[in-house]
Amino acid sequence: MGGATGDVVAAALPIQEHWLPLSNLDLLLPPLDVNVCLFYKKPPHDVTKKESFISIAKTLKEALAEALVTFYAFAGEVVTSPAGEPELLCNNRGVDFVEGFADMALRELNFYDPDESIAMFVPKKRRGVISVQVTELKCGSIAVGLTFDHRVADAYSTNMFLVSWSQISRSEPISLVPSFRRSLLNPRRPLLVDSSIDRLFIPLTSLPPPQETCDQDHALTSRIYYIESDVLDDLQRMASSGSCTRRTKIESFSAFLWKLLAKHAGNDQSTIISKLGVVVDGRRRLAGQETGEKENVMETYFGNVLSVPFGGQRISDLIEKPLSWVADEVHEFLKEATTKDHFLNLIDWVETHRPVPAVAAVYCTGPNEGPAFVVSSGRGFPVTGVDFGWGPPVFGSYHFPWGGRTGYVMPTPSPTGNGDWIVYLHLKKGQLKFVEEEAPHVFKPINSDYLNINSAD
Template sequence: MSPVVSTISKDYELKIINTEVIVPALPMQQRILSLSNLGLTIPPVSVHVFFYYKNHLTRTFASTLSHLKTSISKVLVSYYVSAGRMVTDSIGLPKVHCNNKGVRLTQAYAAAALSQLNLYNPDESVQGKLVPSLSKPFQEDGIPFFAAQVTEFGCGGIVVGCTLDHRVADAYSANMFLTSWAKLCRNDSTVPLNPSITRSILCPRDSPAYCAEINNMLIHDAIQSAANEEHFQSLIDFVEIAKPTPVLAKIYCREDDIQSYVLLSSGLRFSLYEVDFGWGKPTFGNYHFP
């Protein structure tokens, strides 16, 4: 379905009703996890994903919100890493502290209709309004890895906007988290996939080595070589030896001497229509890099 463009989309008013922290339904054992070598190449970058749902709710908005809170508390039992906080070790490396601090959930209201939003320009209609920020601590509990905002519109539609810390969740794992949350919310009996936090599969080899060309690949060479295990193992070894600066920083800084970028993402395989929380499948959804 094609989105409808409106000239007033950037001017609609949004009211924040409430923000709270949701913790795992069961207390999980606290632990410290190291980032993998691939994770160390990623700077503190937030990734947004949002879903639009039409007005065909089978329950009141208050009941919908209650189901979302209960189900996200349950899914955090398996995805307890998402309920943690980032800390720094003695040599300055980031670590994940799995401390059950929880995730942030915001309730909002907009009198506008979904049809008034300019979906062709999420910087205008979504950023700063329909997706929450991870940049500020809430109630002095530190900055979470995940935050969600549920916005009710005057037309009866709903937007669920989520923000994730990319150091902890790539597109594939974000997909697992969101679809598992949706299944629990709609009481789907299918057992959700449990995440793997095993770091051994991303460890450098005993004698780390990488091809010198890995630092200067042409686009077609990069795409072709990225499809095999040796390429990723070389990347892991490259980080172990070279200790490069986070790579995404160069993409977002847009250095003057570089005119264009190619960003490969597993988000292409994102199961959009599996994110059904129980009131119907999303009409539209997308990732958004601010």
């Protein structure tokens, strides 16, 4: 990509400098940056291409400056407190904003390989909490990339920001005003900690460091597929067979992939335990059955409200037993974390361990352990809702090559709006090859034809 220029965009109104502590749930996240990128067909402007892109970048920067007034946490920076913990300094340092040009057309992008296609359209975050990159392609299409510090925001919070930014760009009022009331996640007094949390989370010092591998089959890489809605329905039907309760699509999909990765490991590892984690958002759980202010505030709470329960099963059982049995196992370990008490216990557990940082135990996979991966849910990813004024994106995805040994999977809704899923897989190369060979009817590589991108785009 050439011709890149940079700027810093601060909030449009003055912000009084202040400190915003990270909540106990924020403190469960190590310093990791997450990428998200949205691709748009050529905006329908009558002016020349150069003037059009200049106008687009100007509109985006002005709308970003307005959005940062409300989402002021994104205009600050993470610093270290006297206790050695990260905290947010809301000083309106601003957001690094890069404009660039890519000498390729939208249709030429290999969306199937996000390490190639998405990576060039998201900025390297050097300072602050987020960075933005806006790129014009030679066909006039636009890519809007964002890199954010996961310690400050989860996907839900970032989605809320993206929608608000686009609404301001269209001169509309924002639909959700973020809440930064950290008191909503204060620990209880006295602390009440359930021993079950000790199995799910461990001190960060126990996380093994990333290791280089010479075996290309074991190198973690990223791929993006689409899964058709009728295939998802079939998986759900098979996963619910014999069960009194219909399994959700995320339970059914997770169970199916768990079986596949166990089969890839093979019988020589049949007695080894494979682990699967599923990310759970606690906003609705913490609101409980309440109505009124607290429920509304939890809906707009900005920060991390996540837990990562996981289960472990012998590879032989995952291979030999039916999909419905595996789905039941997924349902069981998820059930314990989808309650208000679980999140209250987790908040208190973090308090008892501060200032020692902690992390989800499923990420702590040793070199001699079975396959482990985490399924997050981007089903609320507002792909079609992020319209800056020239139409909804033709494609969007998160990109999270986080560098550990544990795989990462994120399904999001297809921009086609037909019930299909777009699925981001960050797994070992050998696993990805096996998945494609074993289940080509499920995992179909994303391409321009599926996204209805033609040669003129």
